[in-house]
Amino acid sequence: MKLFYAPQSPFARKVRVVSIEIGVEEQIELVFIKVLPGTPNTTFQNTHNPLRKIPALETSGGSTIYDSTVICEYLDSLSGVTKMIPADGPERWRTLTNHALAQGMCESAVLIRYETWLRPEPLRWANWTNDQWDRINTGLEWFERNDEAVGGQIDLAQITLGCLLGYMDFRWPDNGWRERYPNISDWYEILMRRPSFSRTIPQDPSPA
Ligand SMILES: N[C@@H](CCC(=O)N[C@@H](CS)C(=O)NCC(=O)O)C(=O)O
Numbered sequence: 001m002k003l004f005y006a007p008q009s010p011f012a013r014k015v016r017v018v019s020i021e022i023g024v025e026e027q028i029e030l031v032f033i034k035v036l037p038g039t040p041n042t043t044f045q046n047t048h049n050p051l052r053k054i055p056a057l058e059t060s061g062g063s064t065i066y067d068s069t070v071i072c073e074y075l076d077s078l079s080g081v082t083k084m085i086p087a088d089g090p091e092r093w094r095t096l097t098n099h100a101l102a103q104g105m106c107e108s109a110v111l112i113r114y115e116t117w118l119r120p121e122p123l124r125w126a127n128w129t130n131d132q133w134d135r136i137n138t139g140l141e142w143f144e145r146n147d148e149a150v151g152g153q154i155d156l157a158q159i160t161l162g163c164l165l166g167y168m169d170f171r172w173p174d175n176g177w178r179e180r181y182p183n184i185s186d187w188y189e190i191l192m193r194r195p196s197f198s199r200t201i202p203q204d205p206s207p208a
Pocket residue numbers: 008009010011012035036037038052053054055067068069110
C-alpha cells in the first residue's frame with residue numbers, strides 16, 4: 001500500500017499512528033506529496049483524490065481510499081478485529097462523536113494555518129481566524145472537563161486529539177495550552193511515550 005502524505009499533516013499523522021498501533025505500518029510505503037490550496041496538484045487530483053487533499057491511501061489492489069477517517073477504518077478492518085472504534089454499543093457512538101470533535105478541531109487548526117500563512121495579508125479576516133480558535137479552545141475545554149474521554153484504551157478519538165495537540169506545538173509553540181488544560185497535558189505526556197506518537201512528530205518536509 002502507498003500512503004500519500006506530508007510529515008506536517010495532522011490528518012496524515014493520524015493514519016500513521018493507527019498503522020503503527022495496529023501493526024500494519026510495514027505494509028505501507030510513505031509517498032510525500034505537496035498539496036496546497038491555490039496551487040492545484042493536478043496529477044494527484046486526477047489520479048488519486050479529486051479534492052487534492054492528503055492523506056490518500058492506494059491499496060494493494062490499486063484503488064484509492066480517502067479521507068483520513070476512512071483510511072483508518074480501512075486499516076483497522078484488515079485484521080478482522082477492529083481496535084480503533086468500538087464495534088457496537090454506546091462506546092461506539094461516544095468514540096465516533098469524540099472523534100468528530102477532535103477531527104473538527106484539526107480542520108480548524110489547518111484552516112487557521114492557511115489563513116494566517118497562505119492567504120495574502122490584505123485579504124486575511126481576523127474575526128474568522130478568532131472564530132476557528134474559539135472552536136478549538138471550546139473543544140479543548142470539553143476534553144478537559146470530560147476526563148473519561150482522555151484515558152483508558154486508546155481509540156481513534158484520542159489519536160486525533162493527540163495529533164491536534166502535536167500540530168499546535170509544531171505551528172504555535174507559544175500557545176500555552178498545557179497551562180490552561182492540565183488534565184489534557186498530563187494525558188498527552190503519557191500518550192507521547194507511545195512509539196506511534198514519538199515516531200511521528202510533525203516536521204517540515206525536507207526541501208529535497
Ligand atoms: N478531512 C480530510 C482533511 C485533509 C486535509 O485537509 N489535508 C490537508 C493537509 S493537512 C490538505 O490536503 N490540504 C490541501 C488543500 O486543502 O488543498 C481528512 O481527514 O483527510
